[in-house]
Amino acid sequence: MKIMNLVNAINDALDIKLKEDKNMIVYGQDVGVEGGVFRVTEGLQVKHGKDRVFDAPLAESGIAGTAVGMAIAGLRPVIEMQFSGFIYPAFNQIISHIARMHNRSRGRYRMPIVVRMPYGGGINALEHHSESFEAGFAHIPGLKVVIPSTPHDAKGLLISAIESDDPIIFMEPKRIYRAIKQEVQEEKFAIPIGKAAVLQQGTDVTIVAYGAMIREVQKAMVLAKQAGISVELIDLRTIYPIDRETIAQSVKKTGRIITVTEGVRSFGVASEITQIVSEDAFLSLEAPPKRVTGFDTIVPLPRGEHHYMQDAYKIFYEIEKTVNY
């Protein structure tokens, strides 16, 4: 075991797989010499060579589109988008090809591509550096969307993502890149995609969250505990496909559910969870499934960002209302 933060854990997963699989390659803007603007790929170029870990020209569509070709030719590209807010120029390649080539070729060409990117707010960043568009990606058939919340999960999920023969959008909560440290196994291990984790058993209300929001929910749970409310916390881990069973089981027990996300409110992840719960546990529902999310607004610049972000109080506020419904 070794103490790692998220950055270390991701670097470690990349390193292990680069060693193990000669077809895996890593590229993106400034990931080579510089090791990425968040230093996630630090040292990998020196270890694995310039053919396999390298800087791409500044063009996201180019990065994603060439990855499609590489995957067709048998490579396993792990590409980095410098921030999730800069993935949009690559949107056409992602939705039209990464998500579809396998179907279009009727299984002939797999797309074992991982698109890694830091996402989410809370780091006092400029515009476009605080986005959470996971719901948008999750709506695209052919993709899977994975978001870790701890160093341990980051390593295990990224290993699975790299080994997956389906394309994975791998979103890294940059706000906690270095904020959470934890003992992580040094050997290779995998956490299955599509399985949520029940982080805390509880009886009064289920909270579904992921990424940097887990920490905020945990803070809210302290307040809830003081108020005598027992919260069951589910870390979604995979946004698509959602682990319906774990959620339904929990709601059948608690009768109440709140989804907490950083993303924009309307047409977001929370709405999907509500739909699922309505389908799978309707008769158990004792209160309306609620959402604690961003507003239907652009993430404000740092001086206004705290209004937009979820924190312990915002979450606890909704917990109280839901439990007292």
Added chain:
Amino acid sequence: MKIMNLVNAINDALDIKLKEDKNMIVYGQDVGVEGGVFRVTEGLQVKHGKDRVFDAPLAESGIAGTAVGMAIAGLRPVIEMQFSGFIYPAFNQIISHIARMHNRSRGRYRMPIVVRMPYGGGINALEHHSESFEAGFAHIPGLKVVIPSTPHDAKGLLISAIESDDPIIFMEPKRIYRAIKQEVQEEKFAIPIGKAAVLQQGTDVTIVAYGAMIREVQKAMVLAKQAGISVELIDLRTIYPIDRETIAQSVKKTGRIITVTEGVRSFGVASEITQIVSEDAFLSLEAPPKRVTGFDTIVPLPRGEHHYMQDAYKIFYEIEKTVNY
């Protein structure tokens, strides 16, 4: 009054506004000489000149990005994407600028841009010609998303869209471009954005739909009537912002709701409607809010497309289940 199909009605709205507002311009691929691949802009270049109605180079980001500049300079661009499946190269300009310039400039530069495009399946088309990505656009703050279901609505909603100082994604159900004919007022009239229409009053179940799906629901309603089920049909008209009040009121009456869309199932419009109904009419719900949608798959090519599409039976199947819940 004049008999119009959707194509005529849209052409008419464009023509009226081009006449009225010298700052309005229309461009996109093949919209000039050819009048658009669906002939929606036919005749407009001859009437309004090549500076105001013209063919753009084959580059969607270029079309959307220049529209941002034109809007800044005081024009009101109505741009056409040849098919909604080809809008993705423009995604960055749409999400990063069209949706944001007004906020970024704190109100200084408005984005009175209409992005028109044919969308949806059912026309035996090649890949990428049958998409329904309205849920993705509706998740982007700063945009409004409008979808007409009749010639009358197409004209009135497009007039509103062109007059709106907010950017509008205007999605045209190509499947019924010429299939529905109707008397439409020749003069200018506007239908407000953000207001749904109750097309049919009913008591047993509410159905929310829009675009080409309205017709399918209406067919299903014939089956429902035979089965003695009274359906209330709401045509959403605007996907964002959703008319919560009309939906909530209806569900308070019927206690049951089904959303019918062509789009992909997960993270789609239906889930948002379910969330809204859970928030606004929870205690009235007598059955789980359900969805009749596409699968979590790419729209199959024509030979398999009927499996994916919604029709009277698929809808009626869900109506029966919901009413008998």
Added chain:
Amino acid sequence: MFKEYSPLNKKIFRIIDNNGKVKNKKWMPEIDNKVLVKAYKDMLFARTADLQTVNYQRQGRIFTYPPNYGQEAISGAVAQIIRHDDWLVPAFREMGAWLAKGVTLTEVFLYYMGNEDATRFKNANKVIPFSVPIASQLLHATGIAYEVKIHKKKEVVFTFVGDGGTSEGDFHEAVNFAGVWKVPVIFIVQNNQYGISTPTRVQTASESIAIKSVAYGVKGIQVDGNDFFAMYAAVQEAHKLALAEDGPILIEAVTYRKGAHTTSDDPTKYRTKEEEERWDKTDPMTRLKAYLTDQGLFDFDEDKIIAEYKKEVDRQFVAAENYTEYPIEDVFKYQYVDMPDDLKEQKREYEKFLKWKESKVK
């Protein structure tokens, strides 16, 4: 060749004139007579199939189809040079190249009948499916070529795009990445003067499309795409260079789309009869035929061959028409390698619905 015909010199690379006379001996490629006749016949087959396909469409037996008519020399030249081990990254208007790589007409037809099974191209080596989003496929070619390079394979990647496609950002990024990575890819721009109704001058103000190669530090050449010999020589040289790690190469093939954009298009809306007639004189098949005739190589009964080809085309068409139904399973099966449970459930639910429907409808 790439020096003499550098796009900066503003000379189009041409070998035979409209009457099939060799006007540029220096660069006349050495082609075995047998190969030459085969090339002509391959082009004839492609043209026959193409014209037949337009007919099938008129008969309502397939959906929209984009004809190749008039552009056959481009694919025809590539067809003679591309090897089993070379890659083909298609757009959608280069039938001759597909056939050379082992794509069958049945697959082509099946595709335009709307079945994804077609683009598995199961007996073709190193071909990827047709690409509809314009210019996006060029990046795939660059990516494949990157793999070829780092694994030191002796392979070349051929890819196609139209004149309209050069306006897309992906064209820029694909050629630019290829230039930086110095990978063995040949970009062939079929400049057929139009993107649907939009003429090339609305796409770009540059003097040629070939000259765009300068922006990426790659070799470029403008070729008379209706001159089989010029196309052959240019593609052969490009192939050699690419194998010698001296790629990428951008070839602008100047041609004319004699047919409609697709079977849903009506070109009379945007171009004149005079223009069409002017270009008719440059028809690639006529020119090659004139050359063959001059050389005494045109010693076969063309009508008879066409009749045979038509039969073969028909046979393959009927095979596509008789292709198995589209099983429900196929809607779901290939979305993921590892299919999500929820999607499995969607399929089960759909099958349940179908059973219910059956009970209702009859």
Added chain:
Amino acid sequence: MFKEYSPLNKKIFRIIDNNGKVKNKKWMPEIDNKVLVKAYKDMLFARTADLQTVNYQRQGRIFTYPPNYGQEAISGAVAQIIRHDDWLVPAFREMGAWLAKGVTLTEVFLYYMGNEDATRFKNANKVIPFSVPIASQLLHATGIAYEVKIHKKKEVVFTFVGDGGTSEGDFHEAVNFAGVWKVPVIFIVQNNQYGISTPTRVQTASESIAIKSVAYGVKGIQVDGNDFFAMYAAVQEAHKLALAEDGPILIEAVTYRKGAHTTSDDPTKYRTKEEEERWDKTDPMTRLKAYLTDQGLFDFDEDKIIAEYKKEVDRQFVAAENYTEYPIEDVFKYQYVDMPDDLKEQKREYEKFLKWKESKVK
């Protein structure tokens, strides 16, 4: 000028050498002495502000900031030529140009303190907000220029991008559209040798960035961006051409980012001290100062002026620091002109929550 220095001739346009000596009399622009001294002082002000800003960042008083250090002659030249009626479409590293258009330092600071109010630029005419998604703003410039053209206005659009930005598809589409539409826009590429850590040779294999103009049929020129006179002459000429409807123009300004990419960046990771020292000799301020000294125009006490400037910068910084709090309203107000009811409700709900929180927290 654009003929003699066509990018195809592979000559960089330069007027003074590193010691401020005029080496290219032919193209030495005529600049009034007063204007020249003003230009120097403007650049000095911009540099002073820039260096101060880096300090503020170190003190934790603003967030990340991208320094202009070393690139001042480019904006400095534009600043002298751009008129009240001309448009400025910025990227994020051309402070001199912003200030010339009436953007205040307080606004610049407020932006890097994280408040959108900054980019209203309320006293600046025809400037649009800074653009973060690389190269995307170039299309806005082309779009504005289209309006200028069809309404026959006498305006020119200036826009900026970095060397890295030329790799993006939007660069291609913006210059290409501008070429087709023949609109009055001047694209200035600040080639400062790096995009963050990535050197220009990883961005493109083309011989220069200026040469990319050929791909779009527009005029282009490579200019020593650290030579104020060359930049002035080139921008002046471009401006004249654009007004005469002979645009667009692409100017590659070769320079060096002496500072870090942003205050979060550490250039020692990817470049050598030797390289930095080599470029130091070309510093644009030193060279212009040497020229002024030679001409006897450097008749002011620079230290004193810098001290004054620092005070002014500080004054404007404190004004930004004292800017009003960020009202809740501002999160919502500008999302739409016609705000959806649901969004209004989200605001109300948030305010209710805040009241509740107040009651809980104290």
